[in-house]
Amino acid sequence: MKTLIALLAWCVLLVLCWPLALLALVLWPLVWLLSLPFRLVGITFSALFAFLHALLMLPARLLGGGPAPDRATAG
Structure with a gap:
């Protein structure tokens, strides 16, 4: 659609x-x-920030951080 408008x-x-x-x-x-x-x-900085975010959140993910499981579906 952008191309059509530009044309x-x-x-x-x-x-x-x-x-x-x-x-x-x-x-x-x-x-x-x-x-x-x-x-x-821009692509390089975006990839770098994604990597840093994943690296900083790794300990929390390893320790089981994140949303709590729903008790009704936990069985």
Whole structure:
């Protein structure tokens, strides 16, 4: 759906101001290439925080921490 909206917006820009639309079409791959390192840093930090969370919660998980089991289904 985002792609369809972006295409529609570009078509409107093409009708209103075609030089700007063509410039956006040419510069979009360059902007995408410049944003790649920031995406990689974001993925790395997300993985690092998930690892730290799992590492810090490991003792609680080993000791049986977590939600208490329901006594009606515990049998």
